[in-house]
Amino acid sequence: MNSPLKRVALACMLMFGLLMLNVNYLQAVRAEDLRSDSRNVRNFYDRYEVQRGRITAGNKVLAESVETGDNTFKYSRRYPEGKVYAPITGFFAPESERDIERAKNDLLDGSSADLLIRRSIDLFSGTQTKGANVDLTINPKAQEAAYKALSESGKKGALVAIEPKTGAILAMVSVPTYDPNPLSKADKAGVNKAYExxxxxxxxxxxxxxxxxxxPPGSTFKVVTMAAYLESDDTLGPQSQIDAPTRLDLPNTTADLPNHGNSACGNGRVTLSYALEKSCNTPFGKIGMDLGYDAMKEQAAKFGIGGEQLEIPMPVSASSIGEEEDQAALAQASIGQRNNQMTPLQMAMVAAGVANNGVVMKPYLVNKVADAEGGEVETADPEELSTAMSEETAAKLKEMMVNVVNLGTASAAQIPGVAVAGKTGTAETSGNRAPHAWFVSFAPAEDPKVAVALIVESGSAGDDASGGQTAAPIARSVMEAVLGR
Structure with missing residues (x-):
């Protein structure tokens, strides 16, 4: 071969080698970056090529993909129930997903390894692969009752209802909410504008x-403090006596801890049940200081507070009683103030733990997943998270919480013919905003089917009675929906 031909051949070989190197680089190294690049319009079109599975709750369809009749975008995502379930379903947008749509995305779009057999069958049969259907634990009647009641309050807030024996989430509402439909259109510009x-x-x-x-959970946290106290001495019970001064001196500070409005708590020495019924601050502040930070933190951890991050399957923000400071801070944390911070889900778990004889179940939202032909892919298996207290302690605390509803600050939660257990709360806020109104409850007390926690932001007049007046009726409507009352 003459020299010119050799040079041409070498140049061709070099270019071919560089081409192969680039192809391998793009496929092996840059593939994921290119696939996720927002400028890659193929991803945009592909997202609407697959019929995603439905999201359901009972017999109610919460999300579904419907044919558009358009060759460009074959399917569009639709949310028939809109705002009511949006905090749960989330949305499926041109470039992102949220909540269940994100957490179960690979199942909903059919790409999960768990659907490999289904995809193989579809491939050989020439059938287009469809996503799996995700059925939730949500009770539609409870969800809709919660949404209606919270929305009508005119306040921001949230509610969670749990089945105590399993941890299944029966309702989860957050207001204000949004309509996911405008965020799920095959229109990037329109979706971005709606999202912004x-x-x-x-x-x-x-x-x-x-x-x-x-x-801050306010006085609803007194359930945790009372559990810690009862667990510290098995001779204690609802009728055990405790000091309840009008104001509690806090060590190493000029401040003190008063009862609401500087009011007296009985005659200054009351039963534990009375202290919880009337939500007196001073005995609970004293209990926290006497037990110490480590004991309070340990008891909180038994309810799941400050432990491993929960996923339901969406990640849950961590709750905490705050870092150890001094005795004065501990007294405040023991009544649900200071740096004590809880999610409504966490407080629902506290109520459910008492209801379930001291056992806290791991909360979950997905009941089952089935492929497009109805074949089982996943089924929920209830799991114990922790034992928060002995069965004996739970029985004592349950009795006291029933008295809160029958004799104390939560009479608005009463349901005729049903024993309801509960605890009201008010939580101080920063600035000049009104305190938050809280309520935790479960029913029927003797065989609990539902535990509820809710907060109405700035919904309190400043005392625990406000939790009973503002929040308790909302919880009652949800419990009634679950119980079919």
């Missing part, structure tokens, strides 16, 4: 307050 409007809204409708925000 929601993201810039100072009321934060995209925020799921039930699991993504923590609040």
């Amino acid at each position: 409007k929601l993201a810039e809204d100072e009321d934060q409708p995209l925020l799921n307050r039930a699991i993504e925000r923590t609040y």
